[in-house]
Amino acid sequence: MTKTGKVYLAIILFLFALSIAAPLLPLPDPDRIDLDSLQLAPDARHLFGTDHKGRDLFSRSIHGARISISVAIVAALISACIGSLVGLAAGFCGGKIDAALMAVVDFILSFPSLLLAIAVSVVMNPGIHTAMIALSASSWTSFARLVRGQVLAVRGLPFVDAARAIGCSSSRVLFVHIAPQCLTVGLVMIGMKLGGFVIAEATLSFLGLGVQPPAASWGAMISANRAYILTAPWSVFFPGIMIALTAFCFNLFAEQLRTRYDVGRIST
Numbered sequence: 001m002t003k004t005g006k007v008y009l010a011i012i013l014f015l016f017a018l019s020i021a022a023p024l025l026p027l028p029d030p031d032r033i034d035l036d037s038l039q040l041a042p043d044a045r046h047l048f049g050t051d052h053k054g055r056d057l058f059s060r061s062i063h064g065a066r067i068s069i070s071v072a073i074v075a076a077l078i079s080a081c082i083g084s085l086v087g088l089a090a091g092f093c094g095g096k097i098d099a100a101l102m103a104v105v106d107f108i109l110s111f112p113s114l115l116l117a118i119a120v121s122v123v124m125n126p127g128i129h130t131a132m133i134a135l136s137a138s139s140w141t142s143f144a145r146l147v148r149g150q151v152l153a154v155r156g157l158p159f160v161d162a163a164r165a166i167g168c169s170s171s172r173v174l175f176v177h178i179a180p181q182c183l184t185v186g187l188v189m190i191g192m193k194l195g196g197f198v199i200a201e202a203t204l205s206f207l208g209l210g211v212q213p214p215a216a217s218w219g220a221m222i223s224a225n226r227a228y229i230l231t232a233p234w235s236v237f238f239p240g241i242m243i244a245l246t247a248f249c250f251n252l253f254a255e256q257l258r259t260r261y262d263v264g265r266i267s268t
């Protein structure tokens with residue numbers, strides 16, 4: 001990995017560690033309302049200033065990282081598990097099973113992923129678990145197509161034929177010999193999805209379909225303070241910077257992984 005990739009990874013790990021340790025840090029209560037500190041500009045006491053309810057924005061941004069990054073990671077892992085199983089089954093079985101599974105995948109892909117996530121969130125009760133489910137439901141298809149393509153590329157190689165020749169069962173051939181060949185592209189896809197999931201979670205929370213107040217979430221913070229963007233621009237600027245920085249680092253780190261493992265251009 002290049003030095004640039006290590007820098008991106010270090011920033012991601014720092015944000016992740018900071019979000020996990022947030023409750024242990026000497027930070028103000030992110031939900032405490034202080035009517036004597038309404039919309040204070042950033043200073044030594046309030047590094048990011050305060051919002052229209054006097055809540056410390058630095059504390060809320062750190063706690064918001066915990067929610068946004070957790071949602072992104074869990075949604076990416078769920079998407080990867082579901083999509084990988086579907087892709088393995090479609091690529092290995094072929095025939096009618098492949099055609100049926102890919103028809104479902106193509107149908108879901110015909111909807112914009114964010115629109116599908118919003119639709120799922122509207123049907124369910126808004127919350128952090130709903131955001132995870134909505135993002136997973138709209139993104140597993142990318143993993144399915146990617147893994148299927150990888151399975152089709154390796155299932156006819158000599159080592160697979162050799163495994164069949166010595167009497168390995170179909171399940172052993174699939175999960176022991178073929179599935180590991182899909183691991184690298186799957187990991188790269190997870191990395192590429194994480195940045196998009198951070199933005200998607202912020203979008204759902206901004207629309208009121210994700211994490212609910214008073215819980216700190218970057219998207220919800222922007223939504224709650226958008227009416228004060230002219231009088232207290234810091235209340236929108238800093239949560240927006242956190243979203244952009246996190247998504248930027250995830251995307252560029254994923255690009256470093258793609259280059260490192262010589263994986264072709266992947267469409268997300």
